[in-house]
Amino acid sequence: MTVHLLCARGPASLLNFCAVTLALFVLWPAPASSASRKFSTVVIDAGHGGFDRGGIPRQRVAEKAMTLDVAQRLQKRLRQAGYRVVMTRDSDVFISLGERVRIASRYRDAILVSVHFNSAARVGANGVETYYYSNNSAQLAADIHRHVVSSTSTENRGIRRRGYYVLRRSSVPAVLVECGFLTNPTESRMALDSSYRQRLADRIADGVMGKPTPPNRPVVAGLVHLPSPIRSTGNYNDFVRAEAERRPTYRKGSSKKSSKKSKKSSSKSAKKKSSSSETKKKKKSAASDE
Template sequence: MKKIVGFSILCFFFILPATVFAQEKVYEVDASVLLVREEPASNSDVIGKLQAGDKIKVFQEKHGWYQTYVNGQSGWVASQYLFASDSETAVETTSSKEITVQAEGTRIRSGPDTSNSIINFATNGDKFSVVETQSDWIKVQLNDGSTGWVARWLTSDSANDSQSSSSNETTQSESAEVEQVARTENNGDGDLSGYNIVLDPGHGGHDPGAIGLYGNQEKDLAMIAANQIASDLESAGANVILTRSNDTFISLEERVNISHSYHTDAFISLHYNANPLRLVNGISTYYTNDSDQSFAYQMQQSLAEHVDLTDRGVMHESLHVLRNNDNPALLLELGFITNPHDIEVIQTESYQSNIGQAVTNALSNYFH
């Protein structure tokens, strides 16, 4: 009889579900960025992101993953990046309130002040869910699940006149900042002093772009190239605007809107190519508008002179970021990451330095 009882108890423990919590518990995020996944597995799709200090309600646990809700959707986070909070209430990760951006090229910042870094841009008509408000700033949920701050006076929430005095003062500060970027005078050093160049690192966020021979992702290589080229352009006196400065998804429409938000002198989209045939290699320059043909040939010539990869020449193709752009615009394919030789060269410091100099020289020749 004792053996039967013992066996019954053992079976009871084995058939217990993985759910641990009988009621909601509040936990705080202890990681700079914590991905929220659709299922309790590291290879599951990402449906949102949490940041350090965010507090969430946890409903159950499975195999080291906690279930919570983000943006009104059930998701799972790795439990090792959470710790029990003293608070009994969680910060809401969604909001029923929504604001609409009412200005082109509205800057999305890392914090509630114009001194904080720009992490993204929004255009007139973009809608965002409100996470929280602080004085004249609104924290919003972005498309990739991250958050950022926008100036209240540039949104539909500006109808609130209770803070009109402070808003007017800050509006002048933000407007002056925009004008400074848009109307740089030729009073600096370098051939490109006074010119506004928009660099557009392709893909980003949930869009990796092409996948290379060794698992390299186009979005990462494009960002590396953008940073190098930006540094060389700035050394030549140019004012550089990046469509993205981190691993963020930016739609094609947003990239064009950013170009239109400034007095842009040239828009350069940066990409790497791929092909099922490993033998295919080389660099190329694309243009869409006939007015940019000469610009494209100058750019390709400079790339061919500076970069030791096959010269595939200039190509005409109808590409969204070029076709819909009112400014001089090119798209560069800086090598095939599916070709063994190209990918080895692409990852060298000398290659990065060479493409930075090539783009800078091409722009200098184009403008002068």
């Protein structure tokens, strides 16, 4: 599963940096001191690994490598901020989804942040989307998503509720971030840039720390907006309905072009459509376990 910037800091800005650091201490409470953020442990879950490359067949950039790199950067950042950080994997190994959840469940005062990059057969598909399942994960999802989206030039695909295994089975608040599409030429190029991956990690960390969220960036047109399950300041309207399917959306037979064709369909193609819908269902259930 996929997402993305940084400011160069010149030596002259050391004083500013100190002032900002001081301000941060005042504005942003230390871990576990905030009433709404009673966790001291962050379990970071780098998606995929080992024989599971992630993404779709023939995808050039391996998702598992990108997720691990962002996860390790995030780990460093959060440790520096004083959190205990646990990694579900810290190398290129396969870890089952059940084991990922078991690791997170060992900690009571924890959250789980699963890092993924997205993929689609339609190369134009792009943008950042963030998933949660339980209501007590919605605030965390919004915080992370809004920070990540603010640092990218790619599309805001909204915050979505979906029962991915690690979200559904987690006993602690859990969020899954899709940091952008590795199948999109622009986003895969960005993901291959280490400064961009660092920016992704920094922004995810900002969300975890509950830093004030940046101004809203509208979500991409065409998504169905849902009422916000959380109370938040700012003009956000970024909770959207998760589409019925993720990857299969862009597969053969489901694009706009082919849906036009299907209007003219004969009974033969209707039959074909029905079998493609069964395939979709299978693929959907596979995607739910990401």
